[in-house]
Amino acid sequence: MAPALLIYGVFVIYSIVMTFYYSLFEWTGIDDNLIFAGIQNYITLIQDGVFWTSVKNNFLLVAASLITQLPLGLIMALLLFSPIKGMRFFRSIYFMPFLMSTVAIGILFVYIFDGNFGIVNQILGSIGLDSLQRSWLGNEVTAIWAVIATISWQFAPFYMILFRAAIVGIPEELYEAAEIDGANSRKKFFNITLPLLMPTIVTSSILSIIGSLKYFDLIYVMTGGGPNNATELMATYMYEQTFTNFNMGYGSSISFSMFIIAFMVIAVILIVDQRRKGVN
Secondary structure: OHHHHHHHHHHHHHHHHHHHHHOOEEOOOOOOOOEEOOOHHHHHHHOOHHHHHHHHHHHHHHHHHHHHHHHHHHHHHHHOOOOOOOHHHHHHHHHHHHHOOHHHHHHHHHHHOOOOOOHHHHHHHHOOOHHHOOOOOOOOOOHHHHHHHHHHHHHHHHHHHHHHHHHHOOOHHHHHHHHHOOOOHHHHHHHHHHHHHHHHHHHHHHHHHHHHHOOOHHHHHHOOOOOOOOOOOHHHHHHHHHHHOOOHHHHHHHHHHHHHHHHHHHHHHHHHHHHHHHHO
C-alpha cells in the first residue's frame, strides 16, 4: 500500500495542509512577498456576503442533484430492463450526455437557453406561452435553475450505470419467490429492489454531494457565476479570487472552507448510515 499512500499523501494531504498554510497569508500568488495575516482571511470570509451566496447555491445544487439525478438515474436503469425492443440503442442514448465534454455541453446549453434564439423560448412561443419567454441565463431568478437542469441532464446517466450494475447483481431467485407469493411489480420493487439498492443509493448520494459541493466547470462556462453572483459557487468564487483578483491567501481560505464543509457533510452522512446499519 506504500506507493498508493505516498501518492495520496503528496497530492491530497500535503495539498490540504499547504492550502491552510497559504490561507494564513496575504499573497498575490505570483511573488514571494507573503504577509502573515493569521485568521484575518477567515474573519473576512465570514463577513463576505458573496461567499455565503455561493454556499447557499452549493447546497441548493446538492439538494437539486439528490432530488433529480438519482431518481432519474434509477428510472432510466429500470427502463433498461423493460421488455422493449431496441433497449441497447436507448442505453447508448441515455449514456451519451455523460460522455460529452463539459465545455461542449455548456456552450450547447448557452445557445439552448439564449433569450433571443434559444430553442426553449422558441418552443414556448410555438405553444402560445410567450409570457414565459426570458433570458434564462441572464435572469437572476432563473439562471441557477437553468444551470441545475443542465447539470442533472449531464450526470443522471452516470447514476443510471451505477444502479443498473447494482440491479444486475440482485439474485433472480428473489423475484421468482416473490412471484410465487403473489407479489406484483410494485411490491417487488419496494420490498426487494429498493432495499437491496440502498448501499448503492448511499454511495451515489455521497458522490452527488461531493460533486455538487466542489462543482465548477459547467457553471464557469455557462454563466461565470453571474448574473450578479446568482449562480456563484464556492469553487467559482475561489477561482475568481485566486486567479482573477490574484488574492491567493483569500482564495486559499475559501478552498479550505470548501474542504471543511464537504468533510463535515460527508461525515454526518456516514455516521447516519452506520447507525442505520446498526439498527438493522
